């Protein structure tokens with residue numbers, strides 16, 4: 001008899017892939033949600049509860065996806081200057097556009113477009129590094145998506161701060177403003193070892209320790225960076241950062257394309273987390289990160305898209321598909337990074353990478369009800385022998401049917417509920433016209 005009250009009951013789900021420690025799976029089962037959290041999960045749970053019910057036949061439930069590295073507002077530069085050498089792309093396209101236009105308005109509009117795309121493709125938590133993170137915070141609080149937000153801190157003037165000290169000060173203000181928000185999770189974002197002095201890196205780390213937040217930084221993305229750091233400090237990037245004292249379990253290293261064998265040992269020992277961004281690394285021709293080696297040696301690796309200017313989308317399912325195939329091909333071994341591991345990168349491992357594994361990353365009682373339902377009622381996705389395989393190798397983010405964050409339905413029947421699409425298209429066109437002007441001069 002239904003005796004217990006619930007806020008939302010998802011019933012008759014074909015497969016639930018919990019992604020918990022034992023990779024528990026349920027078939028034809030239910031998920032019960034109350035006060036934004038999962039209160040029950042498993043077979044025949046629906047009979048015990050009453051409340052709003054959604055029948056989920058032909059669907060697979062997975063945890064909300066986690067994008068561990070992006071620059072959300074760069075949607076406004078999607079496809080701008082693609083296929084050029086990196087130096088040309090940065091110096092003639094990206095930096096002039098950013099220098100001219102990055103503002104509260106730019107970041108707000110770009111992030112709104114990004115949030116639409118992330119929700120549509122099943123991302124429920126993302127890690128951001130850009131400027132005007134207060135604009136990002138305003139957007140995501142309204143949309144009800146979780147963001148771990150860091151302002152890029154560099155040794156030269158940025159759109160938000162004239163000096164690195166000002167950048168750090170503003171981050172502290174941001175932390176104090178949002179410390180109790182369930183959606184805005186402040187982090188600190190020293191940009192990279194070649195753009196931040198040891199002093200800046202250290203000061204930022206002190207803030208991370210004091211406020212117990214994530215230290216989000218790009219490390220070893222390109223050969224250029226490795227050579228620059230070696231020339232300047234006589235050490236490789238990871239060794240250099242280790243000697244500065246900023247590597248620990250709170251450090252999230254984006255890219256990590258070029259760690260040496262010795263550096264992988266340091267990462268493992270210090271429990272540094274890695275945000276693997278394969279499509280950006282391929283598109284910018286940065287290289288291929290030694291992900292299988294890092295995983296094998298106990299480094300937690302999450303998945304990231306990087307900004308859409310170098311990807312050029314925010315589809316996490318597409319990203320793990322690329323990762324799984326890239327490393328098989330590169331290692332000439334089809335057993336490398338299997339579908340379960342690929343999905344772990346986007347779920348539980350991603351949650352560990354951002355130090356939120358007690359709240360998100362798997363479907364378990366007590367965790368936030370951040371849930372994605374994929375629609376498998378499509379000949380493209382059948383026959384269905386193995387749900388993990390089908391998600392990673394056959395489907396895309398566009399097969400996401402329903403997205404729930406903290407128990408609230410954000411996407412239903414492939415429609416993003418809190419968003420006006422026409423308004424976003426107008427915004428995109430507005431910025432395109434402005435940015436196009438730069439190169440006409």
Ligand SMILES: [Zn+2]
Pocket residue numbers: 069070071218254306307
């Ligand atoms: Zn990046």
